[in-house]
Structures are given as structure tokens and as C-alpha cells.
């Protein structure tokens with residue numbers, strides 16, 4: 665029996681959609697993967713082994729080869745800057761990385777708050793703008809409302825969080841979707857097994873209408 669292919673899935677928001685996509689692709693996903701507290705779940709046919717990790721940790725598991733494949737948002741990949749192969753756009757978890765703030769954005773503090781400091785810093789470097797990036801771990805929309813920062817760089821999905829807090833999008837920095845990534849060594853050594861999974865998913869991934 666061949667060693668199973670280890671796939672790191674992101675826990676949380678995109679997990680149910682990821683599981684649905686894998687099942688539609690005919691890939692065997694353990695029954696209880698969504699509800700279980702288990703962190704390692706082998707498929708019944710023994711070909712796949714799923715590990716459940718925090719989204720920000722998925723690129724780490726894959727780069728170090730603890731997982732052969734990973735399913736994670738492009739936001740996390742852009743921020744993590746890990747050395748991985750990006751194999752497939754799964755077309756789920758569709759949202760946008762945006763610069764947001766009050767409608768009359770004024771640069772007072774010259775600070776921007778973000779859970780994505782690298783993405784924010786890259787963006788302002790490209791703009792040739794001198795801005796200090798302040799890292800926050802969540803509820804970033806609060807920062808411009810209380811004077812911690814002039815603006816934020818954050819994900820916008822439905823726009824509801826912005827709307828309910830009186831904020832608007834000033835610029836779309838990047839469209840974001842969930843991607844499948846591979847460890848570089850696994851890609852060479854387990855090419856056949858990885859191809860099987862990639863091709864199965866490719867067949868069911870929706871058309872690439874933009875964000």
C-alpha cells in the first residue's frame with residue numbers, strides 16, 4: 665500500500681465548502697471531518713490523510729513537508745511568502761483585499777492597521793507612500809473608528825462589516841480565492857498521486873468569474 669497523500673485543510677469559514685468540493689470531485693473525505701475534534705483524519709480508502717490546521721499555519725505545514733498539499737486562501741499565501749507551488753484556484757472563499765477607511769479618508773496618523781502587514785507594506789511601497797503598518801489580529805475595522813489608524817488593509821467579502829461601521833472601500837488591492845498548494849519535494853516525488861487529486865478537483869472547479 666502506498667503512503668497516503670497528506671492534505672492540510674484550513675479550519676473555519678472555508679472548511680465546509682472545501683469538503684463539498686472534494687466530495688463533488690469524487691475524492692473520499694471522512695464522514696465526520698466537519699464536526700470532529702480530531703486533527704488527523706484518514707480517508708477510508710487509505711489514499712488520503714487530512715490534517716486540520718489554522719489557515720495561517722497551512723503554508724508552514726506544507727513548506728516543511730508535514731503536508732504534501734494544502735488548501736488555503738490567497739490572502740494567507742500572499743502574507744506568508746512561503747516557498748510553495750500553487751497548483752489550483754479552487755474558486756471558493758471569494759473576496760477582496762482592500763484599503764478601507766472612513767468615506768473622507770484623511771492621512772492624520774499616517775498609520776494603517778492590518779492583519780496582513782506584509783501585504784499592506786508591499787502595497788504602500790508600490791504606491792511610494794510612507795505609512796506605518798500596525799499589526800492587529802482581528803476586528804481591524806475598529807482601528808480607524810477610534811484613531812488608532814487612518815485606514816485599514818483587510819478582506820471584504822459581503823461588505824457588511826464595513827457598512828455597519830460606516831467604512832468604505834478606497835481601493836481594491838487584490839482579488840482573493842482559495843488555492844491548492846503543494847510542497848516542492850512532494851510535487852516531484854508524489855507527482856502521480858498529486859495529479860490525481862488536482863485533476864479531480866480541476867474538473868469540478870467553477871469558471872473563473874472575477875471578484
Ligand code: PRP
Nearest residue numbers: 802803804818819820821822823824825
Ligand atoms: C473578516 C474580515 C472582515 C470581514 C469581512 O473577518 O477581516 O472583518 O470578515 O466580511 P464581510 O465583508 O462579509 O463583512 P473575520 O470574520 O474573519 O474576523 P476577524 O475580523 O477577527 O479577522
